[in-house]
Amino acid sequence: xxxxxxxxxxxxxxxxxxxxxxxxxxxxxxxxxxxxxxxxxxxxxxxxxxxxxxxxxxxxxxxxxxxxxxxxxxxxxxxxxxxxxxxxxxxxxxxxxxxxxxxxxxxxxxxxxxxxxxxxxxxxxxxxxxxxxxxxxxxxxxxxxxxxxxxxxxxxxxxxxxxxxxxxxxxxxxxxxxxxxxxxxxxxxxxxxxxxxxxxxxxxxxxxxxxxxxxxxxxxxxxxxxxxxxxxxxxxxxxxxxxxxxxxxxxxxxxxxxxxxxxxxxxxxxxxxxxxxxxx
Numbered sequence: 001x002x003x004x005x006x007x008x009x010x011x012x013x014x015x016x017x018x019x020x021x022x023x024x025x026x027x028x029x030x031x032x033x034x035x036x037x038x039x040x041x042x043x044x045x046x047x048x049x050x051x052x053x054x055x056x057x058x059x060x061x062x063x064x065x066x067x068x069x070x071x072x073x074x075x076x077x078x079x080x081x082x083x084x085x086x087x088x089x090x091x092x093x094x095x096x097x098x099x100x101x102x103x104x105x106x107x108x109x110x111x112x113x114x115x116x117x118x119x120x121x122x123x124x125x126x127x128x129x130x131x132x133x134x135x136x137x138x139x140x141x142x143x144x145x146x147x148x149x150x151x152x153x154x155x156x157x158x159x160x161x162x163x164x165x166x167x168x169x170x171x172x173x174x175x176x177x178x179x180x181x182x183x184x185x186x187x188x189x190x191x192x193x194x195x196x197x198x199x200x201x202x203x204x205x206x207x208x209x210x211x212x213x214x215x216x217x218x219x220x221x222x223x224x225x226x227x228x229x230x231x232x233x234x235x236x237x238x239x240x241x242x243x244x245x246x247x248x249x250x251x252x253x254x255x256x257x258x259x260x261x262x263x264x265x266x267x268x269x270x271x272x273x274x275x276x277x278x279x280x
Contacts, residue, residue, distance in 0.1 A: 001026065001027065001028040001173060001176060001274070002028070003027075003178075003269075003270070004271075005024055005266060005268065005271075006024065006043045006046050006047050006050070007019060007023035008244055008267040009245075010266040011266050013267070016046050016050070017045060017046060017267070018266075019042050021043075021068040021071060021244070022069055022208070022243070022244040023035070023043040024036060024180065024207065026171070028174050032057045033057065034057045035060070035063065035169060036063050036069040037062070037070050037076055038068070038071050039067060039069075041071070041075055042072070046268070054076065054080060055079055057080050057083050058083060060084075060085045061085070061086045061132065061169055062087045062091055063166060063180075063182025064163070064165050065088075065090065065108055066183070067107050067108065067109060069182050069183070070091075073109065074113050081114065081116060084118045085117050086120050088134060088164075088165050089120065090165035092109060093152075094152050095108040095150070095165075096150040096151070096152070097150070098150070122164075124167075131171075132168070133167060133194070135190055136194075138186065140189075141188075141189040141228070142190070143185065143212060144215050144225075145212075145214040145215060146161065146211070147216055148216070149161040161185075163185045168182075168191055170195060170201070174274065174275075175275040177203045177205070178204070178273065179192070180207055181207075183210075183244070183245050184210045185211055187211075188210045188233075189228075189233075192232075202237070204238055204275070205241070205273050206240045206241070207241040208242065208244070209243060210242055214245075215250070226254060230254050231257075234261065238261070239273075240263070241262070241265040243264055243266060
């Protein structure tokens with residue numbers, strides 16, 4: 001299985017751009033699957049620089065309804081009109097964030113102009129070995145940054161985002177199991193626990209953002225939370241590739257504990273994962 005990171009907050013390659021966003025291309029069993037679309041059209045520029053053709057993507061997935069994951073969605077639907085795009089119900093509703101100056105800002109998606117959208121429920125099997133799923137609210141391990149993220153109720157009032165518009169991807173192909181999370185707003189530990197409970201699987205590989213870049217609690221509390229997360233992740237024996245909303249500071253703290261069990265997946269990263277790599 002090949003994973004190509006088309007968009008991330010970081011890149012070390014001079015011919016690639018970086019932005020606050022995420023887009024990943026997955027290749028397995030002759031299929032090409034695009035997961036998220038970045039904040040802008042950067043994913044198409046980066047894909048071209050990486051020698052990647054997106055016109056033959058088999059299907060695409062939107063992880064949740066925030067601008068930094070759906071910015072290139074409409075353009076993708078233009079250049080690849082035959083590819084279905086799997087979107088969780090509620091992802092196209094309004095989504096908002098409270099900024100440091102107190103302003104409430106719209107962080108939702110632009111209206112869709114193309115066809116081919118498949119709206120998914122809490123669980124949706126795309127094909128054998130490819131499952132989309134949402135995780136219900138859980139206690140503990142929820143990123144503190146969620147406290148400044150909102151949706152709107154029927155009366156027009158801002159309420160805490162339920163994140164039931166977020167979906168994750170579980171792949172069992174090529175002899176490996178891979179979990180792909182866009183931002184893990186539900187909490188990466190809670191998502192992994194749900195996969196274990198629901199599907200009796202502990203993924204061998206995990207890639208995505210962990211939403212730890214804007215933690216709102218004091219440094220001591222944040223450090224304790226990161227240590228709890230790291231302790232759990234070590235116990236899974238999985239290999240982790242993270243980036244985007246995890247934040248570099250939090251990543252380096254996790255790296256200090258997980259060491260070779262975690263790496264940073266910047267724009268331009270090409271990861272070939274296999275059962276043999278997991279067992280090494």
